Amino acid sequence: MSTRIKRRSAAYYRGMRRVRRVALGCVTALVLFYVLFPYYWAIVSSTKQGAELYNSVLLPALDFRHYKELFRDANFATSIFNSLCVAISTTALSLGLGTLAAYALGRLNFPERRSLLLTVLMISIFPQVVVLSGMFELIRWFGLYNRVWSLVFAYLIFTLPFTTWVLTSFIREFPRELEEAAIMDGCSHWRILTSILLPLMGPALVSTGLLAFILAWNEFLFALTFTLTEGSRTVPVAIGLLAGNSRYEYPFGPIMAASVTVTLPLIVLVLFFQRKIVAGLTAGAVKG
Amino acid sequence: MKTRLERREHLSGLLFVAPLIVVLILVAGWPLARTLYFSLTDAYLDDSANHVLVGFDNFVEVAGDPVWWRAVRNTAIFTAISVAIETVLGLAIALLVHGAIPGRGLVRAAILVPWAMPVVVSTKIWEWMLNDQFGVVNRAIVGLGLADHGVAWVANGSLLLGVVIFIDVWMTTPFMVLLILAGLQILPEEIFEAAEVDGIPWWKRLWSITLPLLAPTIGVAVLFRVLDALRMFDLAYVLAGANVNAMTMSIYARDRLINNQELGIGSAASTMVFLLIAFVAIFIVGALRLDRSGATER
Numbered sequence: 001m002s003t004r005i006k007r008r009s010a011a012y013y014r015g016m017r018r019v020r021r022v023a024l025g026c027v028t029a030l031v032l033f034y035v036l037f038p039y040y041w042a043i044v045s046s047t048k049q050g051a052e053l054y055n056s057v058l059l060p061a062l063d064f065r066h067y068k069e070l071f072r073d074a075n076f077a078t079s080i081f082n083s084l085c086v087a088i089s090t091t092a093l094s095l096g097l098g099t100l101a102a103y104a105l106g107r108l109n110f111p112e113r114r115s116l117l118l119t120v121l122m123i124s125i126f127p128q129v130v131v132l133s134g135m136f137e138l139i140r141w142f143g144l145y146n147r148v149w150s151l152v153f154a155y156l157i158f159t160l161p162f163t164t165w166v167l168t169s170f171i172r173e174f175p176r177e178l179e180e181a182a183i184m185d186g187c188s189h190w191r192i193l194t195s196i197l198l199p200l201m202g203p204a205l206v207s208t209g210l211l212a213f214i215l216a217w218n219e220f221l222f223a224l225t226f227t228l229t230e231g232s233r234t235v236p237v238a239i240g241l242l243a244g245n246s247r248y249e250y251p252f253g254p255i256m257a258a259s260v261t262v263t264l265p266l267i268v269l270v271l272f273f274q275r276k277i278v279a280g281l282t283a284g285a286v287k288g
Numbered sequence: 289m290k291t292r293l294e295r296r297e298h299l300s301g302l303l304f305v306a307p308l309i310v311v312l313i314l315v316a317g318w319p320l321a322r323t324l325y326f327s328l329t330d331a332y333l334d335d336s337a338n339h340v341l342v343g344f345d346n347f348v349e350v351a352g353d354p355v356w357w358r359a360v361r362n363t364a365i366f367t368a369i370s371v372a373i374e375t376v377l378g379l380a381i382a383l384l385v386h387g388a389i390p391g392r393g394l395v396r397a398a399i400l401v402p403w404a405m406p407v408v409v410s411t412k413i414w415e416w417m418l419n420d421q422f423g424v425v426n427r428a429i430v431g432l433g434l435a436d437h438g439v440a441w442v443a444n445g446s447l448l449l450g451v452v453i454f455i456d457v458w459m460t461t462p463f464m465v466l467l468i469l470a471g472l473q474i475l476p477e478e479i480f481e482a483a484e485v486d487g488i489p490w491w492k493r494l495w496s497i498t499l500p501l502l503a504p505t506i507g508v509a510v511l512f513r514v515l516d517a518l519r520m521f522d523l524a525y526v527l528a529g530a531n532v533n534a535m536t537m538s539i540y541a542r543d544r545l546i547n548n549q550e551l552g553i554g555s556a557a558s559t560m561v562f563l564l565i566a567f568v569a570i571f572i573v574g575a576l577r578l579d580r581s582g583a584t585e586r
Contacts, residue, residue, distance in 0.1 A: 127519035134319025
């Protein structure tokens with residue numbers, strides 16, 4: 001076989017390598033453009049006024065009037081506050097309950113464990129629309145309709161299975177030797193969890209919590225259905241329902257300013273915790 | 289006979305998962321049961337306590353509604369095409385990032401941007417970019433001389449589903465890339481080195497080594513994406529509302545339930561969504577299992 005391979009000069013291989021590098025560089029640039037251009041274009045558009053918006057100058061006009069209006073708008077500020085409240089409360093609750101359950105599911109041996117894990121996984125793929133009618137009724141019973149807290153309650157259906165599942169796979173990865181001495185000494189499971197595992201779980205909690213936060217921050221269907229008035233809307237609903245006075249003056253400038261504003265903190269968080277986020281995402285999926 | 293220690297472990301296990309079980313019954317079990325129940329009644333949303341059982345009438349009504357079947361068709365097309373494109377594109381980008389390329393860290397970070405964006409925001413941005421008169425995409429098309437006037441991407445009903453697929457591919461390919469990349473990183477490096485030393489061309493290495501080894505990872509990623517795509521609501525709703533050209537099963541169910549206040553019929557439609565998705569999930573999981581057990585036998 002090897003006799004068939006033609007011998008070529010070193011210059012040929014060097015040339016081939018250069019061509020390969022340039023081609024790969026082009027493809028990489030293309031990928032970067034595809035992934036980043038829409039957000040860049042939103043930034044550009046958000047700093048343009050009136051007729052400027054309709055030309056296709058690729059550089060931002062750096063006119064921040066839309067942002068000033070946006071922050072003066074009490075409804076937008078309220079919806080940001082609502083989103084923060086909902087996302088933080090949901091994340092905290094599902095991390096707390098998820099850690100408790102994950103300890104049992106990852107470390108203790110009891111017969112119901114497997115079926116419980118399976119149930120958790122099944123609930124996490126539930127189509128949200130399936131619980132919509134039942135949840136609607138429940139929320140009205142609790143007197144939570146059109147209140148922000150209805151969303152904290154409703155969001156647990158997807159954040160709690162998620163945190164439980166991911167934290168379980170994180171806990172399984174800790175070496176068992178950590179707790180063996182404690183078990184020998186007759187330490188209670190509560191103390192093993194709180195004084196031995198919890199101090200080590202910081203990174204796992206950060207990555208799981210960030211993902212749960214993003215899930216809750218971005219949710220749309222429940223937020224649209226369980227709130228009615230502007231004062232109780234979350235950011236995605238506020239942006240989704242932001243419309244002009246008529247079909248012909250669609251307020252793209254303000255919408256882009258709002259879009260850039262609510263996405264920026266997420267992007268900063270995600271880039272800052274890049275490795276942690278990827279670890280959380282893959283811990284949930286690959287080993288599952 | 290169980291030892292005392294085992295009994296203690298059993299008890300504390302149950303104690304630790306008790307809060308989880310209570311919350312899941314409250315937010316998932318009970319609402320699901322109520323939805324199933326309402327699907328058999330003629331209830332209306334404004335007065336849900338006042339209803340009678342009507343058997344399977346609601347299911348018959350939904351099954352006889354051409355709009356429902358349109359929604360099923362849209363969802364099926366959307367799921368099949370968008371997941372297929374995302375898988376191929378995700379695999380390509382993952383292989384690119386996995387190799388030694390200039391700016392690898394940058395791509396890896398940038399890929400997270402579309403993923404982190406709220407769906408509503410991505411949809412609004414693309415809606416603006418695809419605007420028929422002032423959108424940058426049409427400007428580029430006209431400017432490059434590919435057409436003499438812009439395409440009505442969003443306003444044209446027949447293109448709407450295509451636009452929904454296009455935006456979804458942009459939003460969710462990063463998820464595919466991240467999962468496949470994680471799968472690539474745990475593959476043993478030596479096999480690839482050996483194949484390269486033996487002078488096996490790259491496409492053959494990809495087809496006969498990388499892809500078979502990656503199959504479980506890709507299978508899981510596809511499973512997640514299919515189940516997610518089948519319940520899609522926000523993207524199509526923000527872009528087109530309840531427009532039949534892009535209406536998904538979830539939009540249909542919510543439309544009957546909230547806008548028409550038909551609690552019974554809406555619940556029946558939701559139940560059908562649930563059964564369909566459960567059926568697909570069982571089918572895919574079965575296929576993956578079969579595949580995996582077949583691989584170990586060989």
